[in-house]
Amino acid sequence: MDAHDRDRLAILTTHQGAIDAQLRKKNIPANDVPDLRQEVYRRALKYLSKREITDAVKGLLVRTAESVAADYWNERGIERRAAPKLAEDDVAPSNPEHEYNEREIRKHLTEILELCEPRGRAVLWARFAQNMTLDQIAKTMGVPKSTAHDLTERTLAELAEEFRRRGITRRMILPLVERTGEHGGPASPPGGTDKGEAPVSFAAPVAPSVRPPGGWSRPVLYVTSGAALGGLIVYLLMHSAAPLARLSPVIVTVAAAGQPSVQGGILGVDRPLVCPEVVAAPGPASPPPPVSPGQPEINAKNRHVARAIMAAEERGDCETANKLRRELTGAFAATFELRGACKLTP
Structure with missing residues (x-):
């Protein structure tokens, strides 16, 4: 290591706390942290050999620490898997069927990945092999987070879809072919057991689903039956003997007409009239009673003028009330001469 590398290493060591925190976050034992920290420095210096060190070097060191921790646990998992129990050695030292399935899956996965988009392969490798988050992938590749997720x-x-088309079921393989090829076998997650994995099924390609002939008969039958049942319910409700609801009596107030004590048939004592629930059909209309000379003549104009006079008297506008009194005719004129707060002056 020359003077230039030592200067760069001195800059990287200023972020030792962030590296140790990331390693502890990945549950690295305390006695292995110094060795892994040196590995982080080695990888970072190799990556930055032809680049300038900027303020973003801390993020690079944290991501490198995540990758080193992932490699650490993958190696520990392979070591545990490579040392089976003594009892299993006596019974079944190996499982040729599982080994054959693993080889076939790795072969198919390699072929499928070659057909994928290069950027998609790079994102999958960073996501599942290097254990990088979407934010880190987006920052490293220079794309938005939504693009990395998509x-x-x-x-x-x-x-x-390609595995399903090839007839491989009951297994979802992530793109770890290169990593498993380096170690000579598939990597197991931290804390894995020594037991063999479940066998993989190789079935025939699945044909697209096709609706059988006459498949529309069942929905049509459901719709028809529902409509018929609804119509029957409505018919029974309309022809029910007992009424479903009974309206309460409606009170109507009418003005008494033709009474000597009532002034003009407009203002007077109101009498409530209760409408019965069942009303018989009305009989033939009887001729109107003869109009006596003393009864006020009721017409639209006189009623309108009378209301205007009463409104003016309530406001105290006697001039307008007296002016309107001169427009009344017949019984209305005689009635309004005897009442009101404003008297008509000759």
């Missing part, structure tokens, strides 16, 4: 989902959908 690339991940679209590429995974293509993988699942």
Whole structure:
């Protein structure tokens, strides 16, 4: 290591706290933290050999620490898997069927990934192999977070569809072919067991679903039966003997007419009239009673003028009330000469 590298290493060591915190977050044992920290520095210096160190170097160190921690646990998982129990050694030291399935899946996965978009392969590798978050992937690739998420989902959908088309079921393989190829076998997650994985089923390609002939008969039958049942219920409700609801009596107030004590048939004592629930059909209309000479003549104009006179008297506008009194005719004129707060002056 020359003087230039030592100066760069001195800058990286200023972020030792962030590196140690990330390693502890990944549950790295305390006695292994110094060695992994040195590995982080080594990878970072190799990456920055032809680049300038900027303020964003802290994020680079944190992501590198995540990758180093992932490699640490993957190696521990492979070591545990490579040392089976003694009892299993005596019974079944290996499972040729599982090994064959693993080889076939890796072969199919490699072929499928070659058909995918290059950016999709890069996103899947960063997401599942390097354990990077979507924010880190977006920052590293220089794309929005939504674009990184869309690339991940679209590429995974293509993988699942291609596996299904090839007849491989009951297994979803993530793009870890290169990593598993380096260690000579599939990587198991931290805390994995020594037991063999469930066998993988290789079935025939699934044909697209087709509606059987006459498949529309059942929905049509449901709709027809529902309409008939609804019509029957409405018919029974309309022809029910007992009424479903009974309206309460309606009170109507009418003005008494033709009474000597009533002034003009407009103002007077109101009498309530209760309408019965069942009303018989009206008989033939009787001729109107003869109009006596003393009864006021009721017409639209006189009623309108009378209301205007009463409104003017309530306001105290006697001039307008007396002016309107001169427009009354017949019994209205005689009636309004005897009442009101404003008397008509000759």
